[in-house]
Amino acid sequence: MAVTVKDVAKAAGVSTATVSRVINDDPRISEKTRKRVLECIEKLGYRVNNIARSLKTSKSYTVGFVSPELTNDFFMGIAKGVETELRKHGYNIIVCNSNENVDEERDRIKLLCEKCVDGIILIPSSGKGSHLNEFKDAGIPIVLVDRLVSEFETDAVLVDNINGSYSAIEYLINQGHRRIAFIGGNVEITTAFERYEGYLRALRDYRIQPEKEIIKFGDFHVDSGYDLMKELMEMNNPPQHVFISNYFMHVGAIKYLLENKESIKVQVSIAGFDDMELSSILGLCNVRVAQPIVKIGRRAAQLILSKINHEEAEFPQILRLKTELKIESKV
Amino acid sequence: MAVTVKDVAKAAGVSTATVSRVINDDPRISEKTRKRVLECIEKLGYRVNNIARSLKTSKSYTVGFVSPELTNDFFMGIAKGVETELRKHGYNIIVCNSNENVDEERDRIKLLCEKCVDGIILIPSSGKGSHLNEFKDAGIPIVLVDRLVSEFETDAVLVDNINGSYSAIEYLINQGHRRIAFIGGNVEITTAFERYEGYLRALRDYRIQPEKEIIKFGDFHVDSGYDLMKELMEMNNPPQHVFISNYFMHVGAIKYLLENKESIKVQVSIAGFDDMELSSILGLCNVRVAQPIVKIGRRAAQLILSKINHEEAEFPQILRLKTELKIESKV
DNA sequence: ATCTGTTATGCACACGATTACATATGTAGT
DNA sequence: ACTACATATGTAATCGTGTGCATAACAGAT
Numbered sequence: 001m002a003v004t005v006k007d008v009a010k011a012a013g014v015s016t017a018t019v020s021r022v023i024n025d026d027p028r029i030s031e032k033t034r035k036r037v038l039e040c041i042e043k044l045g046y047r048v049n050n051i052a053r054s055l056k057t058s059k060s061y062t063v064g065f066v067s068p069e070l071t072n073d074f075f076m077g078i079a080k081g082v083e084t085e086l087r088k089h090g091y092n093i094i095v096c097n098s099n100e101n102v103d104e105e106r107d108r109i110k111l112l113c114e115k116c117v118d119g120i121i122l123i124p125s126s127g128k129g130s131h132l133n134e135f136k137d138a139g140i141p142i143v144l145v146d147r148l149v150s151e152f153e154t155d156a157v158l159v160d161n162i163n164g165s166y167s168a169i170e171y172l173i174n175q176g177h178r179r180i181a182f183i184g185g186n187v188e189i190t191t192a193f194e195r196y197e198g199y200l201r202a203l204r205d206y207r208i209q210p211e212k213e214i215i216k217f218g219d220f221h222v223d224s225g226y227d228l229m230k231e232l233m234e235m236n237n238p239p240q241h242v243f244i245s246n247y248f249m250h251v252g253a254i255k256y257l258l259e260n261k262e263s264i265k266v267q268v269s270i271a272g273f274d275d276m277e278l279s280s281i282l283g284l285c286n287v288r289v290a291q292p293i294v295k296i297g298r299r300a301a302q303l304i305l306s307k308i309n310h311e312e313a314e315f316p317q318i319l320r321l322k323t324e325l326k327i328e329s330k331v
Numbered sequence: 332m333a334v335t336v337k338d339v340a341k342a343a344g345v346s347t348a349t350v351s352r353v354i355n356d357d358p359r360i361s362e363k364t365r366k367r368v369l370e371c372i373e374k375l376g377y378r379v380n381n382i383a384r385s386l387k388t389s390k391s392y393t394v395g396f397v398s399p400e401l402t403n404d405f406f407m408g409i410a411k412g413v414e415t416e417l418r419k420h421g422y423n424i425i426v427c428n429s430n431e432n433v434d435e436e437r438d439r440i441k442l443l444c445e446k447c448v449d450g451i452i453l454i455p456s457s458g459k460g461s462h463l464n465e466f467k468d469a470g471i472p473i474v475l476v477d478r479l480v481s482e483f484e485t486d487a488v489l490v491d492n493i494n495g496s497y498s499a500i501e502y503l504i505n506q507g508h509r510r511i512a513f514i515g516g517n518v519e520i521t522t523a524f525e526r527y528e529g530y531l532r533a534l535r536d537y538r539i540q541p542e543k544e545i546i547k548f549g550d551f552h553v554d555s556g557y558d559l560m561k562e563l564m565e566m567n568n569p570p571q572h573v574f575i576s577n578y579f580m581h582v583g584a585i586k587y588l589l590e591n592k593e594s595i596k597v598q599v600s601i602a603g604f605d606d607m608e609l610s611s612i613l614g615l616c617n618v619r620v621a622q623p624i625v626k627i628g629r630r631a632a633q634l635i636l637s638k639i640n641h642e643e644a645e646f647p648q649i650l651r652l653k654t655e656l657k658i659e660s661k662v
Numbered sequence: 663a664t665c666t667g668t669t670a671t672g673c674a675c676a677c678g679a680t681t682a683c684a685t686a687t688g689t690a691g692t
Numbered sequence: 693a694c695t696a697c698a699t700a701t702g703t704a705a706t707c708g709t710g711t712g713c714a715t716a717a718c719a720g721a722t
Contacts (some may be wrong), residue, residue, distance in 0.1 A: 002470075004708055020710055021686050030670060037681045045468060051391060051447045052708035054382045060445070062425070070411040073402045081402040083428050092446065095412050095426040111423065115393070116382045137376060139333075214383070222608060251609065278582065278609060279552060335678055346702045351680060361700060383678035386707050663717085665722080672715075680698105685702075 003046040011040040023048060054116065064112035065093045068100040068125040072275055075123055076249060076292060078145055081297020082121055089305060096149045098125045106131045110211055119304040122147045127188040141307035145300045148190045148318075156309065157300045159320045161191055164289040164323035165245060168271045171287060171325060172241055175208050181214035181239035183228045183253065185246055192220065194264025195245035195273060214239045218249060225252025233257075233264050236250070240266045249275035250285060275326055285330040292321050334377040340610035342371040346482065351494035351611055354379060394635055396424045399431040399456040404607055405578060405624060409476055412628020413452055420636060422449070422547045429456045437462045444469045450635040455480045458519040472638035476631045479521045479649075486629045486638065488650045492522055495620040495654035496529025496576060502618060502656060503572055504537050511544035512570035514559045514584065516577055521552065526576035545570045549580060556583025564588075564595050571597045581616060598626060606657055617659040623652050 005023075009016045014033060023036040037314060039048075054060045065082055067075045083093055093242075098105035105125045109132070112120055119141045120246055122132075129149025132142065144156035150175050172180050182199050187191030196217075203210050216231060218224030225244060229252070244250040250272035257268060272279065275290035299319055336354075340347045345364060352360050370502025377489040384620075385391045396413055398406045402632060414424055425448060429436035436456045439564075440463070443451055451474045453463075463473065475487035503511050513530050515525030527548075534541050549555030549563060560583070563569055575581040581603035588599060603610065606621035630650055 002708095005710095016709080017673080017711075018671060021671085024710080035672080047445055047469070048446050049386075049708055051385045052677090053383060053680090053710075054708090055380075055386050056709045056711085060382060060678060065426075070407045070409075070414065071404045073404065076401045076403075076407055079426070080428060083401065083426070092425045092427065092442065095396075095410070095414070096422045096423065097411060114378055114381050115423065116380060117495075122668080136379065187694080235481060316469075334679095334685080336680095337678080348681075348703080350702060352701090355680085364700080380678055383707090384680075386678080386709090389682045389707075395701060663720100666720090668717100668719085670717080673713090675713105676709100676711090677709090677717085679693100679707085682705090684704085685700100687698105687700080690696090692693100 001046045004049070007044055008037065008040045008046050011044060015227050030255045040092070058116075059115050060118055062115070062117050063093055063308075064098075064109070064115075064117045064123045065121040066096045066097060066098050066105060066108050066112070066120065067100050068105075068123055070095070070097050072248075074274065074291075076330070077293035078123065078297040078300070081294035081299075082296075082301045084294075085298045085301035086305070091305075095122075100125045102126050102131060103126060106134070107154055108331050109135055113140055115328045119143070120302050121304055123147065125223050127190065131226075132192075141304060143300050143304045143307070145296060146191060152327045153316050154315045155303055155305060155319075157296055157321065158321050159191075159296065160169060161194035162198040162201065164291070164325075165195045165243070165270055166202045166288055168243060168273075168289050169199055169202035169322070171207070171327065172243070172271060173202065176209055177241045179211065179214070179239050179241065181216070181242040182217065183225060183232075183242060183244045183249055183279045183315065185218060185220035186250070187217060189220075192245065194218075199243060199245070220246045220248060222248045222252035222255070225249030226256045227252075229253035229256040230260075233260070233268075237319060238264070238266050238268075239266055242268060242270050244272045247276055247279065247310070250274070252289065254285070263295060280328065288326045288328075290324045290326050292324070333380070333599065334375045334651045335380070336377075339377050340369050341370065342375060356561050364509050379518065385454070390449075391447050391449055392423055393446070393448050394422055394639075395427060395440070395446075395448045395451040395453075397427045397429050397436060397443075397453045399429050399454055401426070401428050401625075403579075404466055405605065405622075408624035409454065409628040409631070412625035412630075414628075414630045415625075416629045417520055417636070418630035421448045422636075424452075427657045431456045432475050433457050433459060433462060437465070440466055444471055445450070450474070451637045452476060452486045452635055454478065455534075472635060474630070474631050474635045474638070476627060477522060481608050484647050486634055486648045486650075488627055488634060488652065490522075490622050490627065491651045491653050492525035493529040493532065495604065495622075496526045496574070497533045498602075498654070499574060499611065499620050500530050500533035501537070502658065503574070504533065504539070508572045509539055510542065510545070510562055510570050510572065510574040514549065514556060514563075514573060514575045514580055515549050516549060516551035516555075518548060522552075523548075523576065530574060530576075548603060551579060553579045553583035553586070556580030556588045558583075560584035560587040561591075564591070564599075569597050569599075571598060575601060577615075578603065578607055578641055581605070582609070585616065613657065619657045621655045621657050623655070627652060 005016045005019045019037055020036050046117045065079055092274045096108035111137055120144050123145050124147045127149055129152030132152040142154045183194045187193040216228040218228050244253055270285040271287035272285050273289045279288055334498045336347045336350045339350045350368055353365050396410055407525040427439035444466055452474050454476050455478045458480055460483030461484040473485045515527045518524040547559040549559050575584055602618035603616045606619045610619055
């Protein structure tokens with residue numbers, strides 16, 4: 001059915017080896033035959049079969065990308081960076097949704113191994129990583145993104161969460177605020193823990209005693225941000241400044257504020273992590289810790305490429321990218 | 332290096348054919364040898380090489396998913412539906428970003444063909460489709476999603492945009508409003524055209540003369556929504572009701588309204604297409620035409636599966652999914 | 663004419679699995 | 693004992709490429 005090198009070879013009156021060499025730009029082929037072969041390829045509409053090629057070369061030019069969720073601009077921003085960078089090198093990504101579930105995560109990785117991907121970029125769905133050791137002997141390089149996991153060591157691209165939080169809190173303190181509430185994610189996730197750590201560190205450095213009642217932990221989702229903001233606002237003495245360490249929680253918090261404008265006794269200002277399309281329009285968040293989202297993806301791609309090509313500098317390697325503090329001056 | 336059927340066969344004292352049959356659940360294998368083979372598979376840590384399998388069976392169990400953008404919850408909601416459905420049948424998706432660019436779209440599809448994907452699900456990046464004909468002879472089924480294109484016929488999963496718009500406008504009219512502005516996308520894109528058509532049709536059915544000055548077209552992006560809302564609000568006689576036929580434009584429009592609260596003379600209510608996580612929190616949009624986003628993906632997956640398996644009922648087939656009108660009662 | 667070296671091409675096997683066909687074994691019926 | 697048939701397994705070809713090795717063709721030097 002499909003046109004193969006064999007057909008091209010026959011048409012051009014050469015061997016399949018020659019055709020293969022033409023396809024792969026082997027310089028030893030004479031201009032004359034190269035031209036003839038290329039003509040036949042064109043005429044017959046030949047297209048290389050990458051499955052066969054992969055079998056022969058043991059390179060699939062495909063990497064797996066496993067994300068806890070697909071409808072999430074943060075994760076997909078990373079995916080975008082990964083795709084853009086890998087595409088330059090002829091790679092594609094197989095995208096899998098782990099549904100924030102360790103079992104599904106394992107399942108997807110297993111399938112990716114069986115598909116012989118050249119590497120895997122994983123945004124872990126939890127803080128645990130023991131199940132990842134099962135795949136060590138498959139010899140497929142893995143790069144973690146955004147979060148680290150326990151019981152599994154590998155390269156990773158992360159953000160400097162501690163100093164990200166720190167800088168935002170420091171800014172607020174310098175503005176004269178001393179009672180700053182905190183809404184964060186589950187501290188078993190490294191990202192959440194580090195952002196909390198940055199908050200605490202800034203308070204300590206400025207000799208401010210953390211106030212337990214205004215420090216709340218949830219799960220990085222919209223509803224959680226909503227609920228925790230509600231808790232804060234229903235206190236007798238609600239805080240006027242809240243640092244929220246995740247974009248989605250921040251959206252949820254603002255949702256609560258907008259829905260309950262009348263009943264809230266104080267005016268609240270929000271500082272938050274991430275600077276997404278919608279962060280600015282919500283108007284209630286004028287201090288933001290921006291992550292270089294697409295760059296995270298790019299770096300992860302570069303890292304996996306160098307592992308695939310065994311340019312192992314000093315692995316395991318952990319890249320920490322800096323955040324940027326964005327202040328929106330109230331007009 | 333890696334363990335192959337050969338190794339397993341040797342270890343179990345059988346031929347590779349037998350091992351292959353065990354792997355593929357061939358019922359002709361005796362319980363005794365099946366057990367022995369499975370033990371050896373376990374012991375050696377054998378994992379099937381899907382590249383080799385694909386070469387032999389000409390099935391890659393992979394489909395391509397080409398989207399104009401990755402950081403877009405609408406497109407990724409579709410991707411999620413696709414992934415979920417295909418996963419059940421053992422398929423994976425290679426996700427490509429066409430960057431809303433026809434040339435890149437063609438480029439990605441070409442690569443997908445060379446990777447021997449079993450099918451392609453495409454969210455077209457423009458209204459043109461002539462370049463898709465190049466891939467007809469590759470024999471790889473294609474399913475379009477969300478939009479149709481000119482000069483190329485194939486199956487598609489779409490939304491009933493006309494009646495979606497219609498129902499929203501009809502609702503507003505029944506509420507007593509007669510001056511309803513329209514902000515829409517480029518009418519060369521079928522989706523945008525149909526939503527405009529629904530708007531017009533509703534006005535006509537209720538004997539309302541469309542008013543050119545309050546009908547605006549942009550490009551389905553946030554900035555465009557912002558600009559067009561600005562145009563409307565800067566009119567001498569700004570409309571009080573605006574129907575915005577796309578989620579991102581709707582976000583941009585609200586951004587403008589929030590930023591310019593003081594200078595806007597009228598109170599504006601917005602009706603919009605799509606019902607996303609953030610639609611509700613913005614509070615300014617209480618009438619929404621909800622698309623069954625994940626279901627669109629599911630159906631596209633089912634369609635591509637039936638084409639792959641040649642269960643061609645009566646192709647080309649166009650599925651139109653119904654929208655749902657969501658009214659948020661102002662409390 | 664012979665040798666050396668370079669360049670261009672072909673032969674044939676391998677990658678790791680599937681599968682049509684052949685064969686071996688067992689069982690039962692006549 | 694012979695045939696008939698079902699069951700279980702093996703043999704070997706095949707999918708479409710890439711590539712080590714062999715070889716052919718030719719030029720230039722001796």
